[in-house]
Amino acid sequence: MKYNLFELRMEKDYNTQKTPLILKEYGRNVQKLVEYIATLSSKEERTRYAHTLISLMKQLNPSVREHNDNAQRIWDHLFLMSDFNLDIDSPYPIPERSILHKKPKSMTYRVGEVTYKHYGRNIEILITKAAKITEPEEKQQAMSFIFKLMKSFYASWNKETVDDITIANQLRELSKGQLSIDLQAMRSEAHSHGERGDREHHKDRNRNNNNNNSRKKNKDRKRK
Template structure:
């Protein structure tokens, strides 16, 4: 059954979207500290790519890393590269970031998406790898929809782009992914990445 936002825990920083929050949740599960640190750096890069205007803001790095800590509910055990405020030191919610997305295709996904895909490709457990591909694909769709709201055939393009990033050897993995509809992504609805993985048999029945 579809979960509705009224039934979900409040998203920490809505301007980044629930998909980023779920990437942070995934990062928490990585046992190896070096890999967890690398994943956190990539997520912060994704957050920065969503708001390129922060490049002109003094203390940009501190802002993004503190936002990561907030999204993680201060439970992400990593080597932060700057001072992070403690939960009891935050007296007010950070000011929201104004989105001024550019209609430039090279900015649509961002370099960090490629880094996340590269990380996913190193995961040996196939089920875990496909679940991360599903998270990445839906973040790509969110970025795509923000830039090209009236675009048609966006799902097929996103799948093609993800295969291009990951390589042909992962085409079968990526073929098992289902993308959420644009309305669900806009609502920041929580979802289980495993629910977006379908068997080839199930896909054939849908046709």
């Protein structure tokens, strides 16, 4: 039998002529398997095939496979593709049809203006938490960290050198007087750390030089 080109085109199976997919991420073959499982007469057989299909769906959706706490979601997808008509023994309850039209909860946002926009709200949150710390040494470490962070943010925004007193005053202002950093103590600590680092650097350099000299002497002895 001969067909002309027009007739051959008309016989092709186009996706637009097929039933729309419920969940496109799984593809049409998975949709067909779900429909086939629903036609099986034995509940035990439907359940066995459903578990096998769930394993396949996990392979097609790695994000669910990697997070065990989302295992129920893939079973919900299975029931959704069956139009909630799949009678099987599932490890999770069949979801309500109303979830299709359920709107997500609206997120709450913090209200109020940020005092210094170049620092952002997260700095204010850190300051609030630091003000609640009761252990003196831990509180001092938190203030020092926030101070350095504020200084880097200020420099990125202003592109100019800022003095430590300005940052310390703004830290005190944002904490409502609860955080008062000792600039002299912080500088002394930074200076002592720097000197300690220099000493360690010189020790390492001398140690390396001694090792190199020893290796050189050994090579000279072998040559003689």
